[in-house]
Amino acid sequence: MSAATAPRRAATGAGPFARSPLAGAYRPPVGKTAPAAAAQVRERWRMGIEARALVLVVGALLAFGLAVLYSASAIVAMQDDRGSAFYLFRQLTGVAAGFVLFAVAAKLDAERWNRWAWPLMGVTLLMMLLTVLPFTTSIAPRIHGSRRFLLGGSLQPSELGKLAVIVWTSMLVVKKGPEQLRRLSKGVLPCLVVIGSLAALAALEPDLSVAMLYVLLMSIILFAGGVRIGHFIALGVLSVPLLWHEAQRLQYVVLRMASFLDPGSAPEQVSYQLKQSLIAVGSGRLLGVGFGEGRQQYGFLPFPFNDFIGSNIGEEWGFVGLTALVVAFAAYAVLGFRIARQARSPFLSLVATGLTATTVITAYLHIGVVIGLLPTTGLTLPFISYGRSNLVLSLLMTGILVNIGSTRERVVGEGAAAPATGVE
Numbered sequence: 001m002s003a004a005t006a007p008r009r010a011a012t013g014a015g016p017f018a019r020s021p022l023a024g025a026y027r028p029p030v031g032k033t034a035p036a037a038a039a040q041v042r043e044r045w046r047m048g049i050e051a052r053a054l055v056l057v058v059g060a061l062l063a064f065g066l067a068v069l070y071s072a073s074a075i076v077a078m079q080d081d082r083g084s085a086f087y088l089f090r091q092l093t094g095v096a097a098g099f100v101l102f103a104v105a106a107k108l109d110a111e112r113w114n115r116w117a118w119p120l121m122g123v124t125l126l127m128m129l130l131t132v133l134p135f136t137t138s139i140a141p142r143i144h145g146s147r148r149f150l151l152g153g154s155l156q157p158s159e160l161g162k163l164a165v166i167v168w169t170s171m172l173v174v175k176k177g178p179e180q181l182r183r184l185s186k187g188v189l190p191c192l193v194v195i196g197s198l199a200a201l202a203a204l205e206p207d208l209s210v211a212m213l214y215v216l217l218m219s220i221i222l223f224a225g226g227v228r229i230g231h232f233i234a235l236g237v238l239s240v241p242l243l244w245h246e247a248q249r250l251q252y253v254v255l256r257m258a259s260f261l262d263p264g265s266a267p268e269q270v271s272y273q274l275k276q277s278l279i280a281v282g283s284g285r286l287l288g289v290g291f292g293e294g295r296q297q298y299g300f301l302p303f304p305f306n307d308f309i310g311s312n313i314g315e316e317w318g319f320v321g322l323t324a325l326v327v328a329f330a331a332y333a334v335l336g337f338r339i340a341r342q343a344r345s346p347f348l349s350l351v352a353t354g355l356t357a358t359t360v361i362t363a364y365l366h367i368g369v370v371i372g373l374l375p376t377t378g379l380t381l382p383f384i385s386y387g388r389s390n391l392v393l394s395l396l397m398t399g400i401l402v403n404i405g406s407t408r409e410r411v412v413g414e415g416a417a418a419p420a421t422g423v424e
Contacts, residue, residue: 041410041411041412042410042411043408043409043410043411044408044409044411045106045107045403045406045407045408045409046406046407046408046409047106047402047405047406048339048342048405048406048407050335050338050339050342050405051335051339051401051402051405051406053331053335054332054335054336054339054398054401054402054405055398055402057328057331057332057335058332058383058395058398060328061328061382061383061384062095062383064384065381065383065384065385066088066091066092066095067291068309068312068313068316068384069087069088069091069305069309069384069385069386070084070085070087070088071291071292071294071297071312071316072294072297072304072305072309072312073086073087073088073297073304073305073386074292074297075297075298075299076297076299076304076305079299087305087386090386090388091386091388091391093388094387094388094389094391094392095391095395097388097392098391098392098394098395098396099395101392101395101396101399102395102396102398102399102402103399104399105396105399105400105402105403106399106400106402106403106406107403108403109403109408110348110351110400110403110404111344111345111347111348113167113171113351113400114167114170114171114174114347116167117167117168117170117171117172118168118171120160120163120164120167120168121164121167121168121194121198123160123164124157124160124161124164124198125197125198125201127150127155127157127160128157128158128161128198128201128202129201130150130157131147131148131149131150131157131201131205132147132201132204132205139151141153146205146206146207147205148205148207154388154389155389156387156389156390158202158205158207158210159389159390159392159393160389160393161198161202161210161214162213162214162217162358162393162397163355163393163396163397164198165195165198165214165217165218165354166217166221166351166354166355166358167351168194168195169191169195169217169218169221169222169350169354170221170225170347170350170351170354171347172190172191173221173222173225173226173346173350174225174345174346174347174350178225178226181222181225181226181227182226182227182228184231187222187227187228187231188222188227188231188232188235191218191222192218192235195214195215195218196215198214199211199212199214199215202214207378209377209378209379210379213358213361213362213379216361217354217357217358219232220353220354220357221350221353221354224349224350224353225350272302273301273302273303273308273376274372274376276296276300276301276302276311277296277301277308277310277311277369277370277371277372278371278372279296279300280294280295280296280301280311280312280314280315280370281311281314281315281322281370281371283295283315284314284315284316284317284318284319284321285318285319286318286319286320287317287318287319287320288314288315288316288317288318288320288321289315289316289318290316291316291317292316293316294312294315294316295315296311296312296315297312305385305386306380306385306386306387307378307379307380307385308369308370309380309381309384309385309386310322310325310366310367310369310370310371310381311370313325313384314370314371322367322371325363325367326364326367329359329360329363329364330360332356332359332360332363333356333360335405336352336353336355336356336359336360336401337352337353337356339352339356339401339404339405340352340353340356340404342405343404344404348404351400351404352400352401352404352405355397355398355400355401356401358397359382359394359397359398362379362380362381362382363381363382365377365379366379366380366381366385367381382394
């Protein structure tokens with residue numbers, strides 16, 4: 001064999017499975033490796049610093065809330081001939097369901113909620129309607145004077161309404177754009193028709209606090225989207241007569257306002273909760289009387305484990321405990337608004353703003369009520385008060401926030417990662 005023919009034979013005679021003279025190792029053809037390489041490429045969500053910190057804050061609030069709930073509800077449960085951990089175990093089922101939804105929402109592209117805005121609003125309106133129809137008392141019974149629950153008290157549609165208001169209003173703001181939003185007929189009024197219907201159903205339950213919260217959340221998102229502030233002022237002035245009419249129709253609202261403005265002159269049955277709450281918070285002083293040593297859960301304070309659980313914290317953990325609670329929700333607010341500012345799209349920015357505002361406003365309203373700074377509202381303390389509907393929704397909303405605060409990555413092979421080029 002001549003030297004001239006040797007290279008040709010090495011290149012052609014060895015066939016497709018020849019060893020490379022340079023690498024000295026087996027190399028499959030390029031066409032054979034493409035499917036295998038494609039199979040090793042996968043996508044994942046990588047949480048940002050704010051999202052990771054938010055998870056830690058929520059975890060601390062949940063752990064603290066379960067401890068406080070047991071302390072506040074143990075005596076009440078035993079007085080009802082139940083085990084001392086009855087309400088704690090029921091709350092743990094809500095934690096389990098909430099964790100599942102949190103995990104799903106954290107890994108699900110939050111942009112999909114844009115497409116789900118109308119179906120979510122429709123389902124919420126239907127469920128809210130079921131709570132007020134006169135022939136649905138079998139599935140929406142009257143509990144403590146109002147019809148706010150379905151299926152015997154296991155489902156509260158007004159909690160889902162908070163998410164529906166946020167997602168639907170954010171969708172509408174992005175769809176209309178800044179130019180149409182600055183026109184009253186194209187911006188605020190269409191939102192008022194839909195959100196106003198939802199708020200009216202909440203007021204008929206009756207639950208005026210939630211109805212006003214719906215309108216407040218809508219206003220926050222519209223304002224963040226660029227609606228003229230003059231429109232809010234005009235509509236606010238026009239809504240005063242309507243609010244006063246509703247307050248007069250719902251006598252408990254007027255009585256609560258009277259007990260807040262002048263607790264001494266209000267009827268005892270109206271101001272009793274507020275007085276007992278102030279006694280509890282005042283007796284806690286700086287460091288509290290100690291975990292499980294509070295006296296209000298012995299029956300002095302109605303609903304010590306949900307509507308007034310903040311009073312139990314003030315009594316057993318003192319000023320330090322309430323201050324830590326304020327700081328924790330302040331941290332939630334800072335992290336949530338930072339996530340909103342860094343969001344991947346205008347829609348997600350508005351959704352993150354609404355989700356953060358919902359949790360933080362509700363928490364501060366609750367704390368303001370138990371220390372006498374605000375009239376009694378009946379709003380629970382997120383992550384802490386007993387109530388599985390509110391707990392599940394709070395964890396779901398936090399999961400959506402975590403996804404907004406995450407970035408999508410493509411993982412190639414087992415270790416190499418490169419940022420994704422787009423978002424679905």
